[in-house]
Amino acid sequence: MSLANSITRAARSMREEARLHLVAISSLTIAFLGLGLTLLVSANVESVADAWGRSARISVFLRDGAAASEVEELRMAIEGLPEVSAVDHLTAAEARESFFEGGTADEATALRSIPADAFPASLEVELTAGVASTRSAEIGERIAQFSAVDEVETYQGWFGRLESLLTAGRNLAIGLSLLVLLSVLLVVGNTIRLAVAGRKDEIEVMKLCGADDAFVRGPFLVEGGVQGFAAAFLSMSLLTLGFLLLRDHLDATLAALAGVRTVFLPPLFAVGVLVAGTLAGVLGSALSLRRYLTV
Amino acid sequence: MRLFSDEPKQGGGKPFAFFRAGLSPSSAQKPILVFEEVFKFFKADQPTLRDVNLTIERGEFVFVTGPSGAGKSTLLQLVYRKQTVDEGRILFCGRDIARLTSESVPYLRRNLGIVFQDFKVVPHWTVFENVAVALEILSMSRRLVRSRVAEALERVGLAGRGQDVTGTLSGGEQQRVAVARAIVTEPALLLADEPTGNLDPHLALDILTLLEEIHETGTTVLFATHDHTLLEQRPHRIVYIDDGRVRDARKGLSDLAHTRPTVPHPESAQLDARPSNVVPLGAPRLARAY
Numbered sequence: 084m085s086l087a088n089s090i091t092r093a094a095r096s097m098r099e100e101a102r103l104h105l106v107a108i109s110s111l112t113i114a115f116l117g118l119g120l121t122l123l124v125s126a127n128v129e130s131v132a133d134a135w136g137r138s139a140r141i142s143v144f145l146r147d148g149a150a151a152s153e154v155e156e157l158r159m160a161i162e163g164l165p166e167v168s169a170v171d172h173l174t175a176a177e178a179r180e181s182f183f184e185g186g187t188a189d190e191a192t193a194l195r196s197i198p199a200d201a202f203p204a205s206l207e208v209e210l211t212a213g214v215a216s217t218r219s220a221e222i223g224e225r226i227a228q229f230s231a232v233d234e235v236e237t238y239q240g241w242f243g244r245l246e247s248l249l250t251a252g253r254n255l256a257i258g259l260s261l262l263v264l265l266s267v268l269l270v271v272g273n274t275i276r277l278a279v280a281g282r283k284d285e286i287e288v289m290k291l292c293g294a295d296d297a298f299v300r301g302p303f304l305v306e307g308g309v310q311g312f313a314a315a316f317l318s319m320s321l322l323t324l325g326f327l328l329l330r331d332h333l334d335a336t337l338a339a340l341a342g343v344r345t346v347f348l349p350p351l352f353a354v355g356v357l358v359a360g361t362l363a364g365v366l367g368s369a370l371s372l373r374r375y376l377t378v
Numbered sequence: 379m380r381l382f383s384d385e386p387k388q389g390g391g392k393p394f395a396f397f398r399a400g401l402s403p404s405s406a407q408k409p410i411l412v413f414e415e416v417f418k419f420f421k422a423d424q425p426t427l428r429d430v431n432l433t434i435e436r437g438e439f440v441f442v443t444g445p446s447g448a449g450k451s452t453l454l455q456l457v458y459r460k461q462t463v464d465e466g467r468i469l470f471c472g473r474d475i476a477r478l479t480s481e482s483v484p485y486l487r488r489n490l491g492i493v494f495q496d497f498k499v500v501p502h503w504t505v506f507e508n509v510a511v512a513l514e515i516l517s518m519s520r521r522l523v524r525s526r527v528a529e530a531l532e533r534v535g536l537a538g539r540g541q542d543v544t545g546t547l548s549g550g551e552q553q554r555v556a557v558a559r560a561i562v563t564e565p566a567l568l569l570a571d572e573p574t575g576n577l578d579p580h581l582a583l584d585i586l587t588l589l590e591e592i593h594e595t596g597t598t599v600l601f602a603t604h605d606h607t608l609l610e611q612r613p614h615r616i617v618y619i620d621d622g623r624v625r626d627a628r629k630g631l632s633d634l635a636h637t638r639p640t641v642p643h644p645e646s647a648q649l650d651a652r653p654s655n656v657v658p659l660g661a662p663r664l665a666r667a668y
Binding site for chain 1: 481487514559
């Protein structure tokens with residue numbers, strides 16, 4: 084049995100039973116799309132978490148009118164802590180400009196009416212990796228005792244919620260992946276079963292002419308693989324198209340909420356989905372043939 | 379006479395037949411098909427075939443006939459292993475096909491050409507596709523497939539009809555397609571199981587004539603039929619099956635009245651007895667055709 088021959092016969096059969104295969108591919112595309120959307124959302128939540136440095140960041144908002152010497156003293160004290168990797172002094176003007184970054188031109192114009200003193204000066208403290216959240220909170224409490232400090236934000240609440248979201252997103256993605264795999268196996272398996280039933284005359288003729296297992300099963304395996312690949316490809320294409328169409332709006336929303344841009348799934352991931360879809364299709368076909376086709 | 383133009387010319391007979399069976403040229407002298415004490419039961423107390431001893435020589439044309447339900451089709455089905463014997467053995471080119479494993483059966487069938495009463499063509503395929511499938515199974519190149527199919531179609535009188543959808547052809551033409559598929563691989567043995575059963579007398583004679591032409595190129599033909607008009611018109615050897623037993627009339631119908639059923643082997647009553655020279659289970663499969 085040659086692969087080329089199997090592909091040729093599979094192509095002929097899929098043309099003859101186009102409707103059957105289109106229904107299967109459509110169903111699977113919806114399943115893959117659901118999975119893709121979940122993963123896309125998870126990727127963006129992760130992006131926000133990365134941008135905020137997880138729990139390795141503290142913002143020290145300075146009191147209005149704090150003397151430069153007090154600020155310098157505070158800065159040196161913070162830099163002396165072993166858990167601190169860097170301290171960056173952000174003036175009120177700099178804070179205002181960084182807020183406008185990432186927004187659209189219209190939003191920037193609207194926001195510039197906000198007075199400059201609405202953005203307090205701050206010391207942005209970066210902690211080293213691996214600092215426990217309890218230690219971060221302790222550092223924040225010590226910093227708050229300095230007279231130049233108005234407020235200390237350790238972002239523990241935000242990071243906690245982000246982590247929960249990320250964990251939930253990952254679990255959902257795993258669950259959806261398994262569900263999609265099961266869907267592929269069932270839908271492809273059922274489609275192949277119908278195809279076998281519809282082609283029993285052909286199969287009988289091939290067997291009487293001396294066809295072995297591989298010759299009879301080959302085209303069905305190809306069809307299963309094509310269904311899985313087509314569904315994965317269509318879903319990735321639709322996801323990409325939707326992302327490109329909505330990116331500007333999504334960017335503005337995410338920038339306003341979290342100060343980051345939207346991200347798409349890595350290219351390697353899309354390739355992985357195509358490969359996984361194809362293999363799942365072949366597997367679904369093989370399992371169905373094992374049950375419904377006796378050669 | 380060569381059947382296909384790309385066939386290398388060798389002295390006498392059909393050069394590929396016994397090579398395809400994986401045997402040496404000296405095997406060409408042996409009978410192509412031998413039934414030895416074959417029993418087949420569909421009901422425990424009523425054998426469909428009992429103690430069949432039959433030898434078919436290479437290049438013979440043999441009618442297999444008998445009343446309805448006599449076992450004509452069963453005899454042929456045992457050869458292409460749609461059925462298995464309950465006792466005895468069947469030697470095809472010297473190999474016991476009754477002992478073949480199921481994985482080996484496809485390779486046996488590649489050495490056979492089979493024509494059926496109900497044609498067994500795929501109606502929504504083209505004529506070309508129906509004939510080519512026998513060669514695609516052998517992994518032949520596309521060029522060679524096209525060439526061989528064209529020659530086979532010409533041989534059966536369907537030249538230039540390759541692109542016609544088979545379902546649109548008449549019954550006689552569909553049977554010709556089936557014959558083309560059966561001969562395109564140049565088989566050693568052609569089995570025809572009531573090939574004229576669904577055809578009118580005129581077409582039946584056409585098909586018989588076609589198979590006789592194929593026979594003249596050296597192919598051994600087993601033709602199962604209950605149509606006595608065909609037997610009357612052609613003086614071929616007749617194997618008559620009645621009540622499970624076989625009568626052999628080598629000179630045709632006129633000889634049939636003078637023959638007696640083959641004498642049962644003394645051991646045939648012992649249904650669990652096995653001949654001493656039975657090939658053990660797991661005999662190696664026949665070689666591939668190509």
